[in-house]
Amino acid sequence: MSANLSASFYLLSGILFILALRGLSSPETSRRGNYFGIAGMIIAILVTFLSVGGFSLSLVYVLIFLLIGGTIGAFIAFRIPMTAMPELVAGFHSLVGLAAVFVAISAFLKPEAFNLGITGEIKIASLIEMSLGASIGAITFTGSIIAFLKLRGIMSGAPIIFAKQHYINLMLGIAIIVLVFYLCKNQSDSLFWTIIGLSFLIGVLLIIPIGGADMPVVISMLNSYSGWAAAGIGFTLENIALIITGALVGSSGAILSYIMCKGMNRSFFNVILGGWGATDQNSKKLSKEQKPVKSGNADDAAFLMKNASSVIIVPGYGMAVAQAQHALREMVDTLKKNNIKVTYAIHPVAGRMPGHMNVLLAEANVPYDEVFELEEINSDFANADVAFVIGANDVTNPVAKTDPQSPIYGMPVLDVEKSKSVLFVKRSLSPGYAGIDNDLFYRENTLMLFADAKKMVEEITKALD
């Protein structure tokens, strides 16, 4: 296959990838979009086989390894519970990063195969592109591994902070740029390995100071990085499909990071520099005063909801942890049988990744047209009889609107307190991930339901019957 023909096919798969993302503008078109994506991938792989040349023993091995990887991937995809999506995505990002590193190494070791010159005399532009691709790929790899370990709970979600952390990161970054410069001059193997090694280190150092609550930003950011790594390799290989895809994924991840930061009213740098919760000593001390809290049981909750005409449900990460989404749907079914209007309100940063709550509710067969975003539903709380908060905390805290001293001041929150009564399912009075006491607990119209989310919801359902 001629180079021009294969380039045209790569362009075609790039376009199909754009259509795959375009399909996600609504759930109806999304499934077709996914097929476009699959088609684009098949075209890209087939064209590569055809352009590399005829049949050889190596080709058999390629197919075998493709099959091994594919089987593992398919196995994971079918087995993974929906609550574990954040760590799955983090894990997948690490694979893209490492694959980028491997391809860059391979191109460095055998530039002839990629038309980049010969060993020791690689084109300068290609050297810069492949070291950038390898470096970003390596950062994505170790960064995603750390994110995966934190999300999985293998590593504590608490930020790990030490003196001069950011200074060290900056120095490492500068060191890599200097090394790339010398690599272009003398093409030495050891410099290339050092660049990759330092990048692995930066990936770790970059993610360890970021706390558990900021994971939505971290995942989006690593998503973006994996795209830029792919684009870097795309430039090295002069491959249009990779360049287009890299740009798409890079900007997609960047936009998601932006949306997540806006959802927390924090700047991107503020998140990346990490260590949230280290500054709110004051609010922690204040919360030690004993304030009266009204608490109730499932019967009280059932009574309140039975007499309501509209209920808004506010799910959060706690719902995912307790796996309460199915039990919640059953409770809502019972409410609906009693002609009570039920809707769901989702905060942009609810959960551990963008859109996490929506997937969990969809899994529990909640129709997506009953689920609303913050801006769509926030004015409805004033007309609602009951707001049912399950597993969410900081995103409902009215302090964000009233107390300029609070670290979450200015963050958009759901106006839960405006509804006639608030039911708050929570295991204890402990503050949320931001380490801030929630004013809502002590309000007149709040009833705390201290229990495991799933158990409580099941009991309420029983009490409703």
Place this chain on the structure above:
Amino acid sequence: MEIDPFIFRLSIFILSIFVGYYVVWSVTPSLHTPLMSVTNAISSVIIVGAIIAALAGSTEKIFETSNIFGFLAIILAAVNIFGGFLVTQRMLQMYKKKKKK
């Protein structure tokens, strides 16, 4: 004077960033998780480079160092391609509209 092909690739790259920007803003927030998993799957098109790397060199020596890195990259990217598209499909199947009575 002839234009360096690099400039053409750079143009494609920058224009694709703009396409990505507008397309991603049109994605409904409720599908942000599938968006992440599908971008993850398509970025594994890096397998193209892995295949070239694996097949490079003479046919007698299949497992030279550079080939081994290629084969490893194929496995990683394949996990991602199959895993990414299938898990996206699984999620998208779950999004249903209210049943009309």
